[in-house]
Amino acid sequence: MGGLAAAFSLFALYLAWHASAEPDPSPADESPIALAAAEGPASGSPASGTEAALPSDAAGASLVKRGEYLARAGDCIACHTADKARPFAGGVPISTPFGTIYTPNITPDPNTGIGRWTDADFVRAMHEGIGKSGERLYPAFPYPEYTRVTERDVLAIRAYLKTVEPIHYAPPRNALSFPFNLRWLMVVWNLFNFDEGRFVPDPKQSPEWNRGAYLVEGLAHCEECHTPRNFMQGLKSTDRFSGATVSGWHAFNITPDKTSGIGAWGGADLASYLSTGVAPGRANAAGPMAQVVEDSTQYLTDEDLRSIGTYLRSLPPVAGGETRARDQWGAPAHDDVTTLRGTKIAGVNGAQLFIANCATCHNWSGQGVGASAPGAYPSLIHNSVAGAADASNLAMVILHGVERTTKDADVLMPEFASQLSDAQVAAISNYVTRQFGNPGSTITVDQVAKLRAQQQ
Structure with a gap:
């Protein structure tokens, strides 16, 4: 062990000397x-x-x-x-x-x-x-x-x-x-x-593609959240944009795979999502992505939004193993309210908790309130959070709520972390995925407890 430590120290000293002794590798900035x-x-x-x-x-x-x-x-x-x-x-x-x-x-x-x-x-x-x-x-x-x-x-x-x-x-x-x-x-x-160096346009691609690549790979740094990491916490270049977890939130696959990614999204869907936080019938931004929309992407020009979409749709698709797209799950509830009437509830019941805490905004049927208005309460049917294979984001939304202010609307869902126990959050999450989303997606009480402990 002493020999290994000495060898590592010598190697590290060599790297430090090499970094300080080598000439500045920075290329002259392009025009x-x-x-x-x-x-x-x-x-x-x-x-x-x-x-x-x-x-x-x-x-x-x-x-x-x-x-x-x-x-x-x-x-x-x-x-x-x-x-x-x-x-x-x-x-x-x-x-x-x-x-x-x-x-x-x-x-x-x-x-x-x-x-x-x-x-x-x-x-x-x-x-x-x-x-x-x-x-x-x-x-x-x-x-x-x-x-x-x-x-x-x-x-x-x-x-x-x-x-x-x-x-x-x-x-x-x-x-x-x-x-x-x-x-x-x-x-x-x-x-x-780390590879130091400026973006170089691809002459084989369109100006719009190059603009999108420059934004996505550079200033917008989309890979930081949407690319998984290696054991050194560097980005895995072999799985670019295939999705990753950040502070308990799952940043979804944004490659053009039609099932696991955004391959079925049109240009208008992506532009709407980045500018308003809503892709109608597909997704609603929450967690870190809601902040990205609020602080950043809603201010981008239409040209830059189109360019980002053009570049993302040109990436190699990465399959995530899903058999059905996240936004293609679910059906309205029909008789849960009437079934509960006069029924004595024993223990933690997801349907009862949903109707008591969520139905005012999302409707007991799960279809939302407000239709397609900018400030509408979203439907849980054909919703990428409810339809995801991993229920972590759904539980995180229940725990921490949603706060997103854009030019179109102020969106506020209250947090329930201070009001609901881990068992209750798990019960609501599992009811929502079973009734309105992907029934194969479940979450345990222990998993909710770990999510609750994540620093935000």
Whole structure:
């Protein structure tokens, strides 16, 4: 064991020396990707990348506006805002198998934020995962995806962040177990899980496809939630976009497989889901995805939404083993209410709990209330959560509710974690999947208890 430890130490020292001694591998930034870069809602002459080179205040304002749009596309505010009264001040706890990481303050505060960072410091962090003082950043910050963003766009985001309110706030220190608290070990992680370099358009593909690829693989960092991870917590390149679990929530397969993925979705379905959180008759965004819609994708242009759909539908389909699409299950309940009348209930009864807690909004028949109105309470029939092979998301929705604000509607489902026991949540979940969704999908009381304990 002593020999193995010594050999590992020598290998690690070699990697650290090699990383510090090798020349900067960063390629020169490409010329602006006119056909692939995410364009903001306001067009203008391409920004040169530094404020000093701006020809006018109008150009500076255009750069900031573009940076705001790109920061929305990257959903920066979600991970860097623990308290809505302190936007971008960090402090969001991110749970990992190795401990908890707290996101940093990225406001222009000079002492607790990034006010003393140069543009070069910011670009290096985004492209290489290296902080101002040369420290290795942890991949909870998705630099493996952000490395693909052009320097032009990175500098636009930087220009926008300089305009947000500086907030003096120091987030908690990371709570990582040894040896994962040693940042230099990220040299080893990067060796196996990180390829530094900018996005290069595919000349064989359309401008719309290239724009979608640039967004999905870069700023939007969709793989971070929708791709499973290896034992080092890097992304499994062989199962891209096939689905993964994040903080107890299952991020579904978004490859074009017609059964397990979104292959049966039309372009309008996906655009509607990303802009409103609802794909009628298919899905309603909850959990982390509801926050993505609220903070990010609802602000994307129609062109960018179409581009994302074009790219996702071109991916290799990955089958997940399902025999029927998630949104093709279920039928209305017909006689559960009348059956319960005058019946003495013994123990925990899913039908009784559903009618008592859920029927006001979802109707005792499960068909929802409000039809297709923007603020309608969704039907549980032909619903991807009720029809999923794994009932975890359904239980998580019952535990934590749904809160999603878009330009179309304020959606609020109350949380029941404080009102229902694990046994009651399991009973309602199993009733819903049996009656309105996939009857083969069940959840145990112990599984609900584990989901309840997940840090959100």
